[in-house]
Amino acid sequence: MSDARWQRLQALFDALIEQPAATHEAWLAANEPDAALAAEALALVRAHLDDEDTDSLTARIGSAAGEALCEPAKGLRLGPYVLLEEIGSGGMGTVFLAERVDSEFDHRVAIKIIRGIATNDASQRLRRERQILADLSHPNIARLLDGGTSEAGQPYLVMEYIDGSSITEHVRAAAMPRAKRLRLVQQVCRAVHYAHQRLVIHRDLKPANVLVRADGAPVLLDFGIAKLLDANASGQHQTQTGMPWFTPAYASPEQRTGQPVSTATDIYSLGALLFELITDEVPRPDAEGRIAEPSTRRTRDGARGGDRELDIIVGKATHPEPDRRYASAEALANDLERYLRGRPIQAAPDSVGYRVAKFVRRHAWATAATLVLVALAGVFVWRLAAENERAWRAEQLAQRESVAATRVVDYLVGLFDAASPEKAGARPISPAELVDLGVRDLADQLDEQPMARARLYTALGEIYAKIGQTEKGIATIERAIELQRGSGDDVALARSLALYGNMLNTSNRFGQAVEVLDEGIALQERRGDADPAVMAEMLTSVSLARGRIGQLVAAISDAERALTAAAKAGDKASMLRGEANNALSEAYIRNGDNARAIEIARRNVAELETTGPESTLLSARTYLAAVLAEESLFGEAETLLRGVLAQRLRTLDTGSDWVISLRNQLAMVLRNDGRPVEAVAMLRENVEAMKARGETSTPTYSVALNNLGSFGEHIGDLAFAEPLMREALALAEAETDPTSSRPDIYRQNLGRVLMLQGEYREALALIEREIVDDGSEDRRIARLRRLVGLAEWNRLNRRHETAASFLDQAQANLDANFGAEHPRGATIIRARALLERDLGHLPESEALLRRALAVIEPSAGQESNPVTELRLDLADVLVRRDQRDEARALVERVHANVYAKFMLDSAPCVLFERLAATLGIKTALQEQRKAA
């Protein structure tokens, strides 16, 4: 169609729709001689009128794509597999028979394609859990071989393909006698027990999931898959319960009511399965989950469904209360063994009920601990049940309660220790959630057992620290210490104090850390038999803390003592040595001996690469990066940090303290390496991560805010920086640690940003506040910045003499505290240069600016923002002195950096544009404005 016709068509259309439909044809006949065009216009108008209000186009875009995603079909390739035929389908997805395409021999697998699309978070969880299941290797459990996500984003699982029929069909078809059936159930029980020992619960045991192969061996399908599906479908909350996936006839009462599942859940299902194999009847549990006694039923051949003893076994396995069921699947298998051999079974209902009740009464504390655990994660119940059995034997042996108490607590410590992402990173639980529940439940339990409770608090606090939730860790360990002080249990108290000090350090509360650790060290020294590991740990922590608050000599000697103690710490020696070496190196760097510090740090990394536990190695690398950055070896530092970050993110949440502090460090390196915009992005990620975690009142959060604000200032974005700095200062002022230098530093930061925006009154109040000289480096720097800030304030307010006097004070301060040649001197020289400029002393100003550049270039780098700013200042003065050639060269020199490293409306950018305009230099911004 020609353009003219097309336009004519639209004109006709527009005209027609303004008129009543009845007149259309007449109007066209009168106005459009071209009959074809008229007909087309009419058709268009009809199409328009036909369907004016159905406008669901938008909502339906892409539904074809969506369908494609949820309906895989045979022939589809998934990784190295190709789907052959559908062999089953259920609520959770569809199962296909598939084979490897890259395999010469017949290698058939079952692939389960899970409905729905995994979010990033869910796929990560799925991957982690899959690993655990893949480790299950038992002849009676179908293996999970692989898994992944299809191109369309659907998760799938690859499982060993089992050619067989369901256990119930199999026994019926084979008309199997009861004894053989019980043997089959026994085999199933042992396979379930194997998985329970590896902390995996099936959650959906039913005949369809127990196949019997032609050779007669039962094979369990879908072990732990229900949990995986949960993980895929929802957040962590539901993974704790077994809610969405179970089959009613075989599901335990706790599953139906959405309570946490445990190994006892599987025992219930095994009992239900046993019932069905005895009676050939699908179990129909009553409202409480009770299943009929098999002996009240008739089997198909008319025989009675078992005897009194089988009634008892089924009854115990399917007891509505999880605690009253068999303690393990193995115990159920063993009782079946006794039954088959005609021996008395263990599950005598009265005595067991009686004994359990009695046990609960006599060991209220242990039961309380049990309840904590059950609430925490059913996954672990099997172990506790085993522990209960042992405790029960201990009772028979008349051992004292305290012994058992210690064991339960030690057990807990070991349990959580193993669950820390540092060690495992891949348990089927969320450690943070576990611990939250543990702490909450502990608050009103174990009242009569304060020591047991304290040790549990210590253990839980330690786990918080391990998973990077320092603030919660601190609150928890404080409860432990409160209970332990004056209790006489000095060993426990020392251990708690060591942990407490460590966490206070992590939380940047160094003064408080020194106090706590000194108490712990004194306590250890008073005892003859101090534990060298705890001692080394405390000395290392106290060395770090002292270094941060300026007690430098003591910091070195503490670190050296820590090294000595670490050597005696047995299998913890290399870890503790690594940590002590970091502390020693840090103490040297704070003393200004960077060469020595780097040497120690490098040696430490090398040592740990051969001896060390990985986590210590990672800390050592992180530390080495910090030292290298101090010496401007940014490339090497960045590589190290990115490596460590990647490694940490494998096991840690993006919002954990470790990850946050790594990003902070990396941001610092990026900034100093002249990539401020990348640095700001990195810090912003941190602030967001902490907000997401709800930690917005901690020192770490205030540090993150301040850093982000400072970086914003660095790229000239004052409006962005100001609210961040305000919030950081408010948080710092609310802190109770009197040694914290943050309020002083943050006041200077905010004051400066306000001053640069012309908010002079508020700025002055912040800048001028006195700062006590306590010897710490942070405060010394803040004192110097205060003087320079006051000079700048007075210059900007045209009080030139006062400004000059503050600059003299600042210079004296620098000479005394940092040495006249310190790079910080550049800020003083620049301030003086600007003062001279304002006074009209241009030659003096020029000379000073050149000096400032000479001082700062070597440390900050030629392309850094401070150097760019100074070059612009210099160009400005040169223009005023009419030395335009050099000015032009300078402006052109900074052109790229101004655009890349400052915000467009920042002061340096504005100055740049002004100078460029004066000098007749074309800038990208001018060009763009012209074009627009």
Add this chain to the structure above:
Amino acid sequence: MTAEAPADVTRQDVTVLLRAWGGGDAVAASRLTDIVYAQVRAMAGKHLRQNASGMTLQATELAHEMFLRLLEAEVEWRDRRHFYGVVSAALRNILIDTARARGSEKRGGGRAHVTLSAAEELVGTEGDASGLDEALRALQAIDERKHEIIEYHYLLGLKREEIAEAIGVSVPTVDRDLRFAKAWLRERLAP
């Protein structure tokens, strides 16, 4: 900050790239396309909704999230138009990719017909969305602006005012074009 790690991409990066593109930098254009494409892919899963008829990709919501994430408020209209163009292309591509995957499963390969597919009320008969793609191509050949407006409206869910601003015409013109293009498509797709 690469296209592989879209989370790291900041709005400032995008602004810089758009500006460079506006200045004729072809590398910036392809770089930007990579970023947008990676973002769309990364976000697609989140915008799939389960409803009675299956899964639906909420393309419009996705587009809005893209804008929020990647577009600075003060980006100039010219750059904005570039950006919209890239986003709608990326959305279109991802729809086609998925449908192609489906096509190869169901029909042993073959051209997928989606783009603005599943618009049964436009297409007339259910399941035959093939014509819509062709009709849109035809529209694009005759009148590129109308095609652009249709895409911005349906695929990106832009408001009339936004479309007007982005392509530099008045709001009534957008309304007229939209009304006409819709009728034209519908008429063409009628059985």
